[in-house]
Amino acid sequence: MSFLTVSTLLLLLLFGSGLALQIQCYQCEEMTHDCSSPEFIVNCTVNVQDTCQKEVLVKDDGIHYRKSCASSGACLIASSGYQQFCTGKLNSVCITCCNTPLCNGHRQKKRPQPSAAIPLTAPRVFVLGLYVLLAAVLC
Numbered sequence: 001m002s003f004l005t006v007s008t009l010l011l012l013l014l015f016g017s018g019l020a021l022q023i024q025c026y027q028c029e030e031m032t033h034d035c036s037s038p039e040f041i042v043n044c045t046v047n048v049q050d051t052c053q054k055e056v057l058v059k060d061d062g063i064h065y066r067k068s069c070a071s072s073g074a075c076l077i078a079s080s081g082y083q084q085f086c087t088g089k090l091n092s093v094c095i096t097c098c099n100t101p102l103c104n105g106h107r108q109k110k111r112p113q114p115s116a117a118i119p120l121t122a123p124r125v126f127v128l129g130l131y132v133l134l135a136a137v138l139c
Contacts, residue, residue: 024101025052026067034065036105044069051075051097052104058092067104072097 027042028035044050049069057064070078075097086094098104 021050022046023050023052023069023099025049025069026054026102026104027069028065028067031065032062034106035067036102040067041102042069051099052102053078054096054098054104056092056094058088058090060090070097072099 023044024041025044026036026040028040044052049071051070051072053066053068053070053075055066057066075095079095079097082093082095086092088094096104
């Protein structure tokens with residue numbers, strides 16, 4: 001078999017295998033505490049809600065939090081629309097978007113910069129291994 005045929009088979013296997021992208025986020029409405037505990041974890045809608053959103057509102061009675069799953073487009077539009085109102089003062093509204101599991105929880109401490117290498121996640125490792133196996137068998 002040619003390289004093109006093997007590559008086509010791998011792409012069909014990858015996309016036809018039902019590998020769905022799902023993220024987990026914290027979800028709460030108008031909480032006066034930073035609802036970043038296990039009871040607020042939700043599974044977002046597969047392949048639709050690919051982002052976690054966090055809103056921090058400063059009101060007369062303190063800081064309020066809203067957290068949810070969102071589509072990346074909707075979250076980015078919301079966050080850019082409220083950017084001018086993110087002052088940290090009374091009536092401030094700050095909206096942030098992120099795309100890793102539970103990233104809308106407590107603010108993380110600064111970590112060292114990751115290396116430039118792209119980590120191989122489980123699906124990529126599986127596909128790479130399958131590709132090497134098929135190439136060895138078919139060539």
